[in-house]
Structure formats: C-alpha cells, structure tokens
Amino acid sequence: RRFIEKLPKVELHAHLNGSISQQTIQRLIVLRRQRDPSWNSSCENATLESRSKTLADCFAVFSLLHDLVDNEEAASIVTNDVIREFAQDDNVKYIELRTTPRAMPATGMTKESYVRAVLSAMRKSEEDITVRLLLAIDRRTSIEDAADTLEMADRLRKETNGLVIGLDLSGDPTKPAEKFIPILKEAKKRGLKLALHIAEVNNMTDESRALLSVPPDRIGHGVFLHPDHGGNAQLLRLTHGPKIPIEICLTSNVTSGTVKVIQDHCFSQWRLIGHPCILCTDDKGVFSTSLNEEYILAAKEFHLSFEELWDLSLQSIDSIFESKEFKTELKAKFLSAKERCF
C-alpha cells in the first residue's frame, strides 16, 4: 500500500459528479438547506453501499447528485474538492475530468455557466496537478443538444488555450449512440479528442464497430470488446490494430454488475497482448473507491509486481490528450520520483 500511495499517477476516466466525496456531499447539503430549509433528499446516501448492484442503481445515484449540484457555486466547490482529493489522497499529477454540461432552469444555471464554473475552479486550483476537461455527451440526449456541446467544447478549447480538450460519450450504455457519430466525426475534424464509452454492456456489437470506426482516441470500459469477453475478431482488430488505449475501471465494472467477478475482467487479456490500459476510478464517490484502491486491487487480483505497477502508471502518460513535449516532461517528473517509491 505504501508503494502505491507514493506512486505518481494519472487519472483519465473520472466523471466529475460521480467523484464527489461524502465530505463534499455533507458540505453541499448544509449549503442547500441554508437556501431552502425545507429541502429534503436522500443524498446522504449517494453511494451504492446500501443498494443492489445494477447499472440502474448507479444512474439513480447520479440523479440525486445532480439535484444537489444545481448551481454554479456547488459546481465550483465540487471541482475544487475533487481536484484536491485526487492530488492529495491519490498522488495524481495529471487528470482529465469529464462532465456533462447541465442546465438547471430553477436556479438559472445554464450549460455554459455550469462549465465555466468548473473551468474557473480548475484555474484556481493550487495543487501540484495538471487538470484538463472533457465535455460529455449523454447518450440519452438529443442530437441538437449534442451538437451544442460540440460547439461549446470547440469554442472553449480555443478560449481556454486547451483546458477543454475534447468530448466524452457516456450516460445509460443501453441507449443507442450511433446517431451521434456525425457529431463525433466533426469533433475529430476540428481537433477535439474523443474518449468514448464503448461496449460497456454486452450485445452492442454493431454499435461498438461503428463507434470504433470513428475512431476514438481512447475507449472507456470496453468490457465486451475482446473475443474472450463477448466481443469478436473484428472488434479486437479495430481496437488492437491502432492500439486505442482502454480506460479500465475495475471497481465500477464489478459494482455495477457488468463484470461478475474481478478475476473475469478483460484487463488481463488486454495486458497479455500488450494493449495500452490505464487504471481509472470512473466514479470514486459513487463506487466508494480511489485511484490508490484501483492499483491495490489490480496488484492483488492480477499479481502485479512493484515494477509492473510502476510501468503501468508511467505508460499511462502515453495515453493523455497532450503534446509530445508535455508527455516527455511529465515522464521526467515521474522518473525523478521513482527512487522515493521503491
């Protein structure tokens, strides 16, 4: 554990509102009750510990969290706390957060004012960590709304000099996503990076093939792409040919029930063929995990040595959405910390 705590890391798959800690939730509840003393919610219980384990349960928790983060001040508190916790608790040196631009007519928050509050908190952070932002398209949304998110990402990328770096595709993985493909292709054409949730649930072969053909710059989950795990040779070729990195979220997949037991996770098959994999938390608040815990879990279940864990963390840098020069500098920073880890 001490080795993993000291290990410098990158986090490439963290949904902002899924990463809120219990302490932050308590703080937001207090603020909300000051504004509205009669307000009542089951947010105190916004983790999955006391719930059955299905994807639907996860999404019910997100609704509770969205009800709580209903204004710019709350969005700013959440961003600040999530960044601080990743930096201080998990020794994360580079993080790409992702969030869905969300309007709340009741408080006057718009999609753009929400994102601007997140960006402003990112800029103010004084932690030793580099933070970038992906704007998420929710599979449940309309094409018009997704197109609006693309325009916002494109505009804010230029305006913020690269703090906004691309798009994520997430939300209920059983909802079809093929209608968003022209928007995703347009995003790529404009130089935005794409991190897409693909094959998070089984039997999405056609959709997975279509999304992989865009192609994305990274894959979220990809639980059912490998032929040994419900995928097929074509999906394997589309993923492994161009070596599209996969964001691996072990606790999330087991807790939400998409993977029955951790030993069955496709992580080991991808590693076996030298495919780039990055350990990530997904929603550390909702799933009561941390990036340290994900590394500990991987070490225990897949028998990784200290040296292998070190390599896994260092190689994650190859998959970040930044320039060659930035990656070289970040690697040098990691290497300078290596002796202190072992």
Ligand code: 5GP
């Ligand atoms: P937010 O975008 O509000 O910062 O983070 C929560 C949102 O991220 C959820 O409403 C959902 O759309 C998306 N999300 C979080 N975790 C997952 C996941 O494991 N799978 C998918 N498909 N979407 C997720």
